[in-house]
Amino acid sequence: SCPSPGEQDSSEGRTPQGKLKHINVILIGATGDLAQKYLWTGLFHMFRHHYREGEQHFQFYGCGRKTADLGRQLLSEILLYRLPCSDDKCRQMKSRFVQATQYHTLVTRKDYEKLARKVSENTQSIYGLQGTESTYEEGRIVYVSTAPSAYSKIITMIHEHLRPKLGKAWMKLVFEKPFGHDLESAVELTEKMKRDFSETEVYLLDHYIGKPVVQQIIPFRKLNQGLYGDIWNRDHIERVEIVLKEEIDVKDRTNFYDGVGVIRDVMQSHLMEVLVLVAMETSDSASISDTLDRKLELLQQVQMDTGSGLIGQYRSYASEQKSNANNTDFVSLTPTFAAVSLHVDNPRWRGVPFLLVSGKKMDEKSVYIRIIFKNSGFCFRKNHKTCHERKQIIFYIGGSDNRFSPMIVVSKSLLKPKPGLGWRLAEVNSEDVLLGQSMGDTYQMVPEDTTSSSYSTLIEAMYDGQKHMFIDTKCLLASWRVWMTCLTSVENRKPRVYEGGDNQMEWLDITYVGDKLEYVHKEDQLDVEVADETVTRHIPGAFRGERLVTGSTGDIIVQLANDVRVQAERAVRQNGVFHLAVSGGNTPVALWRHMTSPAGHYFPWWGNTHVWMVDERCASPSSNISNFYALDTHLLRHIGVPHWNIHPMVMGSDSCPDDADIAYESTIRSVTDKMDFVLLGVGSDGHTASLFPGAESTDSNKWVVHTVAGPGHVSRRRLSMTETFLNAASHVAVLVSGVTKHDIVKKLAGDVTDKVMYPILRVKPHNGTITWYIDDDALFGGT
Numbered sequence: 001s002c003p004s005p006g007e008q009d010s011s012e013g014r015t016p017q018g019k020l021k022h023i024n025v026i027l028i029g030a031t032g033d034l035a036q037k038y039l040w041t042g043l044f045h046m047f048r049h050h051y052r053e054g055e056q057h058f059q060f061y062g063c064g065r066k067t068a069d070l071g072r073q074l075l076s077e078i079l080l081y082r083l084p085c086s087d088d089k090c091r092q093m094k095s096r097f098v099q100a101t102q103y104h105t106l107v108t109r110k111d112y113e114k115l116a117r118k119v120s121e122n123t124q125s126i127y128g129l130q131g132t133e134s135t136y137e138e139g140r141i142v143y144v145s146t147a148p149s150a151y152s153k154i155i156t157m158i159h160e161h162l163r164p165k166l167g168k169a170w171m172k173l174v175f176e177k178p179f180g181h182d183l184e185s186a187v188e189l190t191e192k193m194k195r196d197f198s199e200t201e202v203y204l205l206d207h208y209i210g211k212p213v214v215q216q217i218i219p220f221r222k223l224n225q226g227l228y229g230d231i232w233n234r235d236h237i238e239r240v241e242i243v244l245k246e247e248i249d250v251k252d253r254t255n256f257y258d259g260v261g262v263i264r265d266v267m268q269s270h271l272m273e274v275l276v277l278v279a280m281e282t283s284d285s286a287s288i289s290d291t292l293d294r295k296l297e298l299l300q301q302v303q304m305d306t307g308s309g310l311i312g313q314y315r316s317y318a319s320e321q322k323s324n325a326n327n328t329d330f331v332s333l334t335p336t337f338a339a340v341s342l343h344v345d346n347p348r349w350r351g352v353p354f355l356l357v358s359g360k361k362m363d364e365k366s367v368y369i370r371i372i373f374k375n376s377g378f379c380f381r382k383n384h385k386t387c388h389e390r391k392q393i394i395f396y397i398g399g400s401d402n403r404f405s406p407m408i409v410v411s412k413s414l415l416k417p418k419p420g421l422g423w424r425l426a427e428v429n430s431e432d433v434l435l436g437q438s439m440g441d442t443y444q445m446v447p448e449d450t451t452s453s454s455y456s457t458l459i460e461a462m463y464d465g466q467k468h469m470f471i472d473t474k475c476l477l478a479s480w481r482v483w484m485t486c487l488t489s490v491e492n493r494k495p496r497v498y499e500g501g502d503n504q505m506e507w508l509d510i511t512y513v514g515d516k517l518e519y520v521h522k523e524d525q526l527d528v529e530v531a532d533e534t535v536t537r538h539i540p541g542a543f544r545g546e547r548l549v550t551g552s553t554g555d556i557i558v559q560l561a562n563d564v565r566v567q568a569e570r571a572v573r574q575n576g577v578f579h580l581a582v583s584g585g586n587t588p589v590a591l592w593r594h595m596t597s598p599a600g601h602y603f604p605w606w607g608n609t610h611v612w613m614v615d616e617r618c619a620s621p622s623s624n625i626s627n628f629y630a631l632d633t634h635l636l637r638h639i640g641v642p643h644w645n646i647h648p649m650v651m652g653s654d655s656c657p658d659d660a661d662i663a664y665e666s667t668i669r670s671v672t673d674k675m676d677f678v679l680l681g682v683g684s685d686g687h688t689a690s691l692f693p694g695a696e697s698t699d700s701n702k703w704v705v706h707t708v709a710g711p712g713h714v715s716r717r718r719l720s721m722t723e724t725f726l727n728a729a730s731h732v733a734v735l736v737s738g739v740t741k742h743d744i745v746k747k748l749a750g751d752v753t754d755k756v757m758y759p760i761l762r763v764k765p766h767n768g769t770i771t772w773y774i775d776d777d778a779l780f781g782g783t
């Protein structure tokens with residue numbers, strides 16, 4: 001691997017051949033929000049710091065999807081307005097920086113090829129030298145700030161086209177979080193990076209690491225070890241709170257946010273990084289690999305509390321998403337608020353809860369870590385305060401109240417801290433109160449320099465090769481491992497709706513009792529909104545003794561899609577494949593629509609999925625009365641199931657040959673002995689699959705049979721999976737929607753037991769589970 005600039009001997013200023021050092025910087029996503037707000041400022045900062053007339057030069061390439069004209073115009077506006085200068089020296093540098101920056105459209109492979117050529121030509125023409133660029137290109141930085149879904153493709157393109165040609169030039173590739181959507185996709189992404197780039201070339205950036213207070217956590221701990229060393233542990237610390245509250249909503253980022261949610265967006269990354277810095281073992285070694293090892297060791301000891309995780313969604317979220325998705329049925333379970341508790345299983349921390357909380361559209365912006373110490377003080381002297389007082393250290397990272405940001409606050413009853421390099425003791429109004437703590441009873445420390453942004457700090461750190469300020473891939477995977485427990489459990493739940501802003505914030509008050517987080521205010525009954533009035537209905541907790549999911553049609557569809565996802569992930573992890581059997585009719589169409597919409601499409605297992613038919617009408621698959629036709633139209637042609645994994649029951653003819661049942665059964669047997677997930681419906685007469693009332697039981701050895709529908713049904717001749725085979729499934733979902741199903745739901749909710757007249761009652765998986773998804777109209781009859 002090539003040395004970083006910081007590791008090289010810069011005293012010479014020129015390469016051994018006596019040529020100028022030249023660095024090419026390519027920013028992909030150059031006119032995006034992040035680039036506008038922070039990245040160009042950070043790059044300008046780096047330029048000012050390292051540009052040396054006649055010794056070290058830079059060329060910047062801003063790239064994006066915009067057309068050349070539009071991109072150029074936007075970029076020049078960004079550079080003009082977002083790089084403020086207050087003195088002539090800065091203005092001079094700014095005009096050099098602007099001259100050294102150009103825009104390129106970067107979408108297709110051809111665009112990458114063109115850019116690569118341009119970089120080459122420019123590098124040569126800048127110096128008017130002949131020969132290959134490698135003789136004088138010192139290094140190349142490619143900064144990727146795009147939608148994470150594009151990362152994989154971009155990595156390939158960079159590898160194939162944007163590497164400096166052979167020679168000594170170093171390469172640095174920077175990526176913005178989030179890195180992956182879950183453990184599996186993070187593994188995939190990091191594997192992909194590893195294939196094309198060496199670990200030393202890749203920088204995964206989490207901007208929280210560059211925040212002044214976050215950077216000061218370890219120095220603070222080390223510097224005050226004499227004071228705190230012996231109390232930084234379970235004997236003295238009651239709990240640690242890590243909180244990131246924000247006032248902003250996600251209206252402007254709906255495309256990114258839905259399906260991501262607060263846990264993936266900030267908790268798995270920002271809050272976890274901070275937790276590691278608070279809890280990891282410190283050492284005197286300055287070695288980067290030693291620091292990364294200790295981070296990894298800590299992450300491997302972090303455990304999510306089982307069943308931990310409260311989630312919420314601000315009330316207007318769904319309608320904001322709706323207006324974006326242009327879909328009036330849109331419902332989302334994406335949490336915009338979450339609270340979880342974690343433990344660190346090691347001798348220092350065993351038993352100390354780490355409570356992590358984050359939310360959008362809250363009453364204020366406030367980001368902090370609060371270490372609350374145990375206090376067994378008991379004193380009874382007149383006017384004596386300190387011994388009852390709360391003893392705490394607050395690392396106040398930032399917030400809307402600038403009286404406090406950023407700052408480290410230490411209770412006076414805990415001793416006077418040493419400020420450390422670049423920090424000083426502050427004088428805050430002693431009347432001010434932060435998190436219930438009166439400032440008069442604390443020492444406060446503030447950074448001397450409050451001007452540089454965390455991006456500038458991190459871009460500089462990347463330039464210097466300070467890898468410990470970036471996410472290490474092993475740590476990334478260890479962190480995802482921890483968060484998967486939480487994600488799997490919360491993704492199946494409906495978030496508590498909160499108003500947002502200052503309104504009814506008490507709705508999110510939390511208590512921590514017996515290792516469990518709970519909302520203070522209980523939600524015994526759900527408020528279901530009907531037109532413009534709110535009625536309160538009692539929602540049964542189960543249906544015929546089985547799990548019940550209810551709500552609006554959108555609600556149950558989102559939940560069902562999540563459940564399919566959870567089972568697919570499990571099946572693929574265990575067996576490498578997922579067998580999904582689906583019914584026809586109109587009801588499932590809403591599910592297919594959701595699973596192919598931007599909000600619900602995340603399903604990386606289609607390539608490992610086999611799709612089977614629960615039943616079919618004896619009609620050609622291209623006829624619109626066939627179940628397969630609807631499935632193909634609404635789902636299959638939009639997703640990536642390999643065609644050899646798609647199993648229609650009736651093949652290319654209008655009839656069901658006599659042996660069609662046997663043929664389908666043997667196709668199933670050649671691949672699997674059961675389904676992982678079966679999606680069923682219920683007819684208003686109680687039929688399910690193509691098992692109709694009054695017909696004989698199909699509880700035989702057969703897996704597929706010919707059946708005949710009752711009068712009034714379209715295409716009376718059918719094929720159907722039998723109850724024997726359905727009951728072998730791991731999971732059965734029964735989806736019931738609409739007012740026309742209310743009567744049958746009422747009957748089934750009563751005490752009907754006649755399995756001949758109500759075939760749906762024959763479905764009861766032997767070793768699997770069954771869940772009923774019944775929407776409000778079917779459950780309450782639209783009243």
Ligand SMILES: O=P(O)(O)OC[C@H]1O[C@@H](O)[C@H](O)[C@@H](O)[C@@H]1O
Binds near residue numbers: 246265266367
């Ligand atoms: O506290 P800061 O620096 O504003 O960062 C918070 C932001 O961090 C980003 O990483 C998240 O994607 C945003 O949702 C969040 O608002």
